[in-house]
Amino acid sequence: MFGTLVRRELLDHLLRWRFLLVFLICSAVFVFSAITFVLAHKRALEEKLSSYTGGPSRAGSQQSVRNLVSRPVGTARRPLGIEFAVNADSRYLPVYLGIQADGRMTTYTTALGTDNYLLSRFEDVDWVFIVSFVLTFAVIVLCYDSVSSEIEDGTLKIVLSNSVSRSLILWSKFAGAFCAVLVPLLTGCIISLLIVLNSGMVAFHKGLVLQVGSVFLLSAFYLAVVTWICIFVSAWLGRSSTSLVVLLVFYVLSALVIPGLAGTLGAKLVRVDSPQEVQAKEAAIQGLPAVLFLSGVHASRDTVDLSKMTAEEKQKYNEEQDRVRADRQRQISLYRADLERKRVAQLGLAMRMAMLSPNGLYKYTAAALAGSGIYRYRRLRAQLNGFVISWRDFLISQDRLDPKSKNSTDFENSNSFSSTVMVPDDRLPVFEERLPSYREILGDALIPGSTILGISVIVFFCAFLVFARKPIH
Amino acid sequence: MRARVLQFARRELFDGFWSFRIPGSLVLILILFSSVTWTLSERYRDSYAEYQRRLQQNEAALKETQTYSALSVRVEKPPSPLSLLNKGVSERVVNSFTVRRVGYPELFATARSSDLLRIFPAFDLALVIQIVFGLLALVFSYAGVAGEKEQGTLRLVSSYAIPRWKLLMGKVLGNLAALEALLAVGFGLFLLIVRFVSGIPIGRDGWIRTGWLFLAASLYTTLIYLIGLFISTRSSRSSVALVASMFFWVVQVVLVPLTVDYYVAILKPMPPAPDFNTSDRGGRLLISALNEVQERSKKVTYAVNLSGPIAVSGLDDNGRRFLQTRMREIANAQADDAKSLKDRIEVRRRRLEDQEAVAVWIKLVSPAFVFDRLSCILAGTGEEGYRHFFHALENYQQQISLWLENEGAYDSPRYFDADLGPVSLDTLPRFDPATAVQWSEDVASSLPWIAGMAIACVVFFLLSFISFARFDVR
Numbered sequence: 001m002f003g004t005l006v007r008r009e010l011l012d013h014l015l016r017w018r019f020l021l022v023f024l025i026c027s028a029v030f031v032f033s034a035i036t037f038v039l040a041h042k043r044a045l046e047e048k049l050s051s052y053t054g055g056p057s058r059a060g061s062q063q064s065v066r067n068l069v070s071r072p073v074g075t076a077r078r079p080l081g082i083e084f085a086v087n088a089d090s091r092y093l094p095v096y097l098g099i100q101a102d103g104r105m106t107t108y109t110t111a112l113g114t115d116n117y118l119l120s121r122f123e124d125v126d127w128v129f130i131v132s133f134v135l136t137f138a139v140i141v142l143c144y145d146s147v148s149s150e151i152e153d154g155t156l157k158i159v160l161s162n163s164v165s166r167s168l169i170l171w172s173k174f175a176g177a178f179c180a181v182l183v184p185l186l187t188g189c190i191i192s193l194l195i196v197l198n199s200g201m202v203a204f205h206k207g208l209v210l211q212v213g214s215v216f217l218l219s220a221f222y223l224a225v226v227t228w229i230c231i232f233v234s235a236w237l238g239r240s241s242t243s244l245v246v247l248l249v250f251y252v253l254s255a256l257v258i259p260g261l262a263g264t265l266g267a268k269l270v271r272v273d274s275p276q277e278v279q280a281k282e283a284a285i286q287g288l289p290a291v292l293f294l295s296g297v298h299a300s301r302d303t304v305d306l307s308k309m310t311a312e313e314k315q316k317y318n319e320e321q322d323r324v325r326a327d328r329q330r331q332i333s334l335y336r337a338d339l340e341r342k343r344v345a346q347l348g349l350a351m352r353m354a355m356l357s358p359n360g361l362y363k364y365t366a367a368a369l370a371g372s373g374i375y376r377y378r379r380l381r382a383q384l385n386g387f388v389i390s391w392r393d394f395l396i397s398q399d400r401l402d403p404k405s406k407n408s409t410d411f412e413n414s415n416s417f418s419s420t421v422m423v424p425d426d427r428l429p430v431f432e433e434r435l436p437s438y439r440e441i442l443g444d445a446l447i448p449g450s451t452i453l454g455i456s457v458i459v460f461f462c463a464f465l466v467f468a469r470k471p472i473h
Numbered sequence: 474m475r476a477r478v479l480q481f482a483r484r485e486l487f488d489g490f491w492s493f494r495i496p497g498s499l500v501l502i503l504i505l506f507s508s509v510t511w512t513l514s515e516r517y518r519d520s521y522a523e524y525q526r527r528l529q530q531n532e533a534a535l536k537e538t539q540t541y542s543a544l545s546v547r548v549e550k551p552p553s554p555l556s557l558l559n560k561g562v563s564e565r566v567v568n569s570f571t572v573r574r575v576g577y578p579e580l581f582a583t584a585r586s587s588d589l590l591r592i593f594p595a596f597d598l599a600l601v602i603q604i605v606f607g608l609l610a611l612v613f614s615y616a617g618v619a620g621e622k623e624q625g626t627l628r629l630v631s632s633y634a635i636p637r638w639k640l641l642m643g644k645v646l647g648n649l650a651a652l653e654a655l656l657a658v659g660f661g662l663f664l665l666i667v668r669f670v671s672g673i674p675i676g677r678d679g680w681i682r683t684g685w686l687f688l689a690a691s692l693y694t695t696l697i698y699l700i701g702l703f704i705s706t707r708s709s710r711s712s713v714a715l716v717a718s719m720f721f722w723v724v725q726v727v728l729v730p731l732t733v734d735y736y737v738a739i740l741k742p743m744p745p746a747p748d749f750n751t752s753d754r755g756g757r758l759l760i761s762a763l764n765e766v767q768e769r770s771k772k773v774t775y776a777v778n779l780s781g782p783i784a785v786s787g788l789d790d791n792g793r794r795f796l797q798t799r800m801r802e803i804a805n806a807q808a809d810d811a812k813s814l815k816d817r818i819e820v821r822r823r824r825l826e827d828q829e830a831v832a833v834w835i836k837l838v839s840p841a842f843v844f845d846r847l848s849c850i851l852a853g854t855g856e857e858g859y860r861h862f863f864h865a866l867e868n869y870q871q872q873i874s875l876w877l878e879n880e881g882a883y884d885s886p887r888y889f890d891a892d893l894g895p896v897s898l899d900t901l902p903r904f905d906p907a908t909a910v911q912w913s914e915d916v917a918s919s920l921p922w923i924a925g926m927a928i929a930c931v932v933f934f935l936l937s938f939i940s941f942a943r944f945d946v947r
Contacts, residue, residue: 121565123594256600
């Protein structure tokens with residue numbers, strides 16, 4: 001009986017014009033997205049990026065320890081193969097991350113497509129985008145009348161007059177609709193994979209296959225949740241047109257309004273100094289009036305006539321100057337570290353607020369499974385913070401090779417490193433980004449994934465209760 | 474005759490009220506407009522406070538000007554309260570510009586490498602209008618004709634001796650009256666919160682712009698309604714009309730605006746930036762003159778920026794006289810260098826515009842995009858607004874050059890000698906950013922877009938009418 005009902009539902013969906021339209025739109029978007037990914041990925045791999053890397057820069061080149069102390073070491077973010085499925089807005093996150101020995105982070109953001117301020121901010125058309133925006137809409141259009149239309153035209157009454165339980169009808173409706181939704185998803189994913197595979201741009205190793213599989217399963221699960229939401233609304237309201245409007249309002253809130261407001265609210269709730277404020281505050285710490293710092297002319301510092309000083313006074317004066325300079329550098333380092341902490345906290349808060357919508361939850365679970373986007377950025381920061389310890393040890397060991405060195409360990413004051421020993425670039429420790437293990441990925445995805453699971457259970461019970469208690473006259 | 478049309482319009486309006494379409498929409502608008510306006514106005518207040526801080530800093534910096542050549546007036550583009558309605562490019566570009574005797578102000582993307590919140594989409598009321606009013610207009614129109622066909626009431630009404638255009642006009646007027654009233658509520662709420670809750674002054678310019686923005690939003694809503702009505706006249710069942718309308722909505726509000734720029738950025742990438750390293754003849758002349766002075770007297774120290782500012786200390790009379798004789802030539806060479814740099818900046822700007830033009834042409838299929846573009850022009854936050862602002866800045870730069878000439882700055886030792894104390898800037902002309910761009914300029918830029926939308930409205934009304942007139946009642 002169940003099989004018959006599911007087949008009827010499925011055929012009912014497949015033979016409609018709206019299904020054909022959904023199928024064509026989805027397939028077209030999947031094809032376009034795969035082709036543009038291949039082009040963008042190729043360019044990203046070619047575009048160098050390598051100029052940022054903290055490793056050996058030129059064969060035979062060398063630098064003094066003193067220079068190395070104030071030089072950032074780090075890495076350019078390598079484009080990932082999984083980005084055709086989940087890009088997770090990586091385009092808008094720093095492309096290069098570096099760290100100095102004093103723990104100060106350096107970042108650059110310019111990525112392909114973000115260099116024209118006239119173009120509005122756009123979404124990467126990856127699997128997640130297609131599922132969040134196109135397929136979610138498709139589910140709504142396919143299922144908004146799954147129960148209500150049968151109530152309206154009276155067929156549900158006839159079906160219930162047979163000895164068929166309501167739960168069986170509900171499950172068959174879900175199964176039929178879900179199978180119909182899986183058709184464009186599966187077709188699109190297969191086409192997309194074929195295009196990416198054929199391009200030879202991405203090496204499909206075991207880890208990547210696992211990740212792609214997980215993202216596909218998550219997408220299917222998310223669409224199942226949306227299907228349950230549609231069935232619930234349709235059963236609850238009992239009128240097709242009202243169901244569609246309510247579901248579209250849900251779509252607008254979930255896909256557009258809540259993620260759109262998350263950034264604004266995050267900026268409001270965790271205040272971070274603007275670039276101008278940072279400039280002015282750092283100028284103030286350095287003892288320069290901000291006004292001079294801003295106008296680009298630093299000529300009016302008090303000058304001292306050293307020629308009138310005795311040797312002892314000169315030495316005292318220089319020592320005092322060094323102390324003041326070191327103190328200022330330390331204050332600036334502390335200020336920048338605090339700023340970075342606030343930026344990351346702001347990002348985390350905005351992300352949590354975006355996850356108040358099912359769409360946001362899905363998007364960030366997919367990002368966690370792909371190990372990209374914010375998750376990758378955070379991990380990279382943590383790895384760099386770990387690397388800086390070995391980088392400092394290396395610098396100290398090199399500094400001590402010079403017998404005249406002051407043997408400083410004060411990295412906040414780069415001037416305290418007096419060694420002039422030259423270190424060849426090929427002897428420098430190189431920072432390598434370590435991609436997360438599957439266990440780490442699952443750890444990241446656990447909370448948002450479980451929340452989606454929780455929502456699905458709640459929605460399922462709501463749909464079941466509403467349908468079971470619905471009086472059908 | 475007119476009474477019949479109004480009668481039909483009234484019937485549509487009442488239908489809307491009794492079906493909870495209008496009350497439901499009203500609740501949605503009240504919630505969305507109030508929450509979004511409040512959130513954005515809080516953020517605006519922060520940016521306005523920062524703008525005020527920067528103004529104070531700039532004023533203090535100006536007073537510290539040591540030499541005429543170092544005269545650099547920093548001009549801030551004030552954040553517009555209407556950026557709440559449409560942010561445009563205002564958050565993507567720098568809003569602080571330096572006007573010097575040489576060099577040209579140019580629009581550059583803001584250095585936001587540290588701004589991690591870029592990963593979240595920007596949100597403003599124009600987006601709410603595009604999404605919500607686009608949806609509401611379609612909800613109001615989908616059953617307009619198809620619903621009556623389905624129920625058979627159209628057959629009944631058509632049997633009366635009433636011209637069909639009156640029937641259609643009645644429907645259009647009734648539903649548009651409801652939609653425009655809802656839009657007016659949204660705008661009213663926006664103004665109420667901005668002006669009285671957040672205490673943000675709007676000013677005469679702002680009120681006029683808001684009026685034009687309301688007109689643009691009305692046109693957008695009307696256009697979407699008429700497209701929905703056309704779909705409705707072409708469908709025999711209201712459910713088909715509704716689904717077709719929703720497909721249109723998702724394409725014009727979601728797919729086109731969100732994806733076209735992505736495809737353009739990838740498929741038509743920007744060529745490499747032009748070489749900004751200009752001849753720098755002025756800089757070389759300056760350094761050679763300063764080195765010569767330094768060779769004569771070891772006490773001389775200087776701080777310069779090769780593109781303009783010069784501050785020399787420890788000069789004796791000979792050194793001062795020597796530099797005085799060279800400064801006119803150096804200043805002219807620096808001005809030539811700046812002109813050559815400007816040409817390269819123009820090349821870069823054209824490349825940016827070429828890339829954007831491709832995206833704009835494709836996105837013209839989406840009324841939501843057209844409204845977005847129109848609203849950012851009218852709010853003064855679009856690229857056009859910045860161009861007008863730059864035009865005012867260029868005029869101001871000419872005023873500064875003239876003022877320096879009148880002061881005899883180029884022949885005065887104060888042009889370069891930092892030991893003579895800060896220069897007097899009491900008579901320096903000041904730039905008023907508030908009056909730099911008049912609403913009339915932006916409205917003039919927006920007229921082609923408004924005309925385009927109005928024409929599209931007429932076309933879709935005629936299409937709907939033809940389709941409706943051809944309906945066979947049998």
